[in-house]
Amino acid sequence: MREISYSEAIREAMSEEMRKDSTVFLMGEDVGTFSGVWGVSAGMLKEFGEERVRDTPISENGFIGAGLGAAMVGMRPIVEIMFADFMMCAGDQIVNQVAKARFMSGGKAQVPLTIRVMTGAPGSSAAQHSQSAESWFMNIPGLKIVVPSTPADAKGLLKTAIRGEDPVIFFEHKLLYGDKGPVPEDDNFVIPFGEARIAREGSDVTIIAIGEMVKKSLQAADQLAQEGISCEVIDPRTLVPLDKDTIIQSVAKTSRAVIAYEAHKRAGPGAEIAAMLAEEAIEYLDGPIYRVGAKNVPIPYSPILENDVLPGVEDVIQAVKAYWN
Numbered sequence: 395m396r397e398i399s400y401s402e403a404i405r406e407a408m409s410e411e412m413r414k415d416s417t418v419f420l421m422g423e424d425v426g427t428f429s430g431v432w433g434v435s436a437g438m439l440k441e442f443g444e445e446r447v448r449d450t451p452i453s454e455n456g457f458i459g460a461g462l463g464a465a466m467v468g469m470r471p472i473v474e475i476m477f478a479d480f481m482m483c484a485g486d487q488i489v490n491q492v493a494k495a496r497f498m499s500g501g502k503a504q505v506p507l508t509i510r511v512m513t514g515a516p517g518s519s520a521a522q523h524s525q526s527a528e529s530w531f532m533n534i535p536g537l538k539i540v541v542p543s544t545p546a547d548a549k550g551l552l553k554t555a556i557r558g559e560d561p562v563i564f565f566e567h568k569l570l571y572g573d574k575g576p577v578p579e580d581d582n583f584v585i586p587f588g589e590a591r592i593a594r595e596g597s598d599v600t601i602i603a604i605g606e607m608v609k610k611s612l613q614a615a616d617q618l619a620q621e622g623i624s625c626e627v628i629d630p631r632t633l634v635p636l637d638k639d640t641i642i643q644s645v646a647k648t649s650r651a652v653i654a655y656e657a658h659k660r661a662g663p664g665a666e667i668a669a670m671l672a673e674e675a676i677e678y679l680d681g682p683i684y685r686v687g688a689k690n691v692p693i694p695y696s697p698i699l700e701n702d703v704l705p706g707v708e709d710v711i712q713a714v715k716a717y718w719n
Contacts, residue, residue, distance in 0.1 A: 395576040401434050403545035403577050404510075404566065407552040408435070408472055410581040412442055415470060418556060421448035421457060422474030422510075431476045432512060432571055454484035458509065462492050465507040470556055478513040478527040478565065492561045493536035508555045509563050513541075514606055514656050515704055516568035521692035524700075526657035528604070531563055532633055532666060538562045538587060539634040543608035545575040547631055550585030557584070567606040567656075588635035592644070596626035599714050600644040603627055604655040604663055607686075607705065611654050614710035623714060633663055641667065642675045649680040652713045656705060659687030684713040 398406070412418045419442075420435060426449040429436040439447040450457040454475055461473040475481055481488065488509070495503050515524035531537050538560055542548040548566065555562035577583075593608055594615050603611035608629045615625035626644050630636060645651050651671055653664035664685045671683055689703045 396579065397574045398545055398577050399571065400545045400548050400566070400573050400575075401432065401571040403549040404434055404552055405436065405438065406577070407549045407556070409438060409441065411553060411556045412446060414581070417468060418470045418472065419446040419448065420472045420474065421450050421461065423450055423452055423476055425449060425474050430474060432568060434571070435474075454480050455487055458484040458487040458492065461507050461509070462487060462495065462505065465505045465561075466495060466503050470506045470508075472508045472510060472556060474510045476512050477523050478511045479522050479525050481511060481527055481530070488531070488537070488563075489534050493534045496560065497536055504559045505561045506556075506559050507561045508552070509561070511563060511565050512568050513565040514567040514569060515693050515700060518695055518697055518700065519693075520695040524693035526605070526655070526662075526688075528565055528633055528655075529657055529661060529663045529666070532663060536561065537634065538632065539565070540587065540632050541565045541605045542631060543567075543570065543603075543605055543629050545573065546577045547585060547591065547629075549577050550583050551587070551631060554584045554587060565605065569606055570609075573609070585631070587632045588637050589631065590637035590640040591629040591631055592626065592640070593629045594625065594627040596624040596648065598624040598648055599626070599650040599652060599717065600641070600648045601625050601627045601710065601714070602641055602651065602653045602664070602667055603629060604633070607654040607656055607710075610705070610707045611710050613707045614714070617707070617711060618714055625714060630667075636667070636670070638670055638674065641671070642678070645671060645675050646678040649678055650717050651679065652684045652686060652710065654686040654705060654710050654713075657687055658690050659685055660690045662687045681717050684716055686710050686713050
């Protein structure tokens with residue numbers, strides 16, 4: 395199978411859906427002329443024109459509202475927010491309008507809106523351009539939360555989001571854009587929401603890893619295997635809906651759970667997964683549930699301090715080894 399980058403997989407998914415369906419269009423800050431700050435939409439303006447690849451004013455509140463309106467009248471907008479931090483500028487639209495429109499209309503108003511969000515710390519981007527916002531919106535009913543970690547998952551899950559009838563927040567980690575992997579060329583390749591991926595099979599410890607931490611957890615598992623510790627790595631792929639069955643089945647096999655995510659440890663997405671395991675799988679556990687996340691301080695600009703705050707491979711290794719210390 396051919397290999398393409400995470401960024402190319404996202405662009406391919408959008409382009410294929412736009413060719414298939416004239417109601418699909420892309421808008422956001424600089425998505426057209428400059429291909430987005432991360433270059434994800436390169437070439438799309440030339441192919442689809444200004445009507446379907448729309449540069450917006452610098453107003454997240456405004457263009458998220460425009461996306462909601464377009465979705466409610468039959469379009470399928472893809473709206474890009476270039477930094478997850480800026481989602482707060484559109485907080486009212488996302489939380490009080492987008493998430494609730496279908497419910498408050500008794501199901502009469504469908505909201506097929508996909509909000510693509512660049513998340514995570516790309517390196518020395520400091521406190522206002524480095525945050526992971528997944529758990530901020532997990533608390534809001536009506537939103538689906540997607541966090542792909544591979545190019546194939548990025549393509550398959552994005553196509554599912556675009557074709558669906560509910561609003562989706564699609565988190566793309568900035569450090570994954572250049573990663574390459576096998577991706578099907580089939581333009582009907584989709585991945586259902588709520589189905590986790592077993593990224594690595596193991597028997598001693600379950601590592602539930604989210605987004606970019608999947609890659610780091612796999613590296614940690616490789617190192618731990620050399621010491622005779624077998625780690626199973628589960629990638630939920632979607633946080634809402636969450637594939638509880640796959641996670642619980644893995645924990646039932648290993649009796650140990652480590653949850654790794656880049657968001658701040660306190661009240662991050664791993665807190666919800668840990669609570670679920672405590673409520674529904676406590677009888678399988680032979681020890682505490684360990685969480686690996688960023689320290690509870692703003693993300694520093696200094697590379698040395700940033701590396702200290704963010705979770706890394708060694709943090710995952712130490713969490714796993716805590717079971718035998």
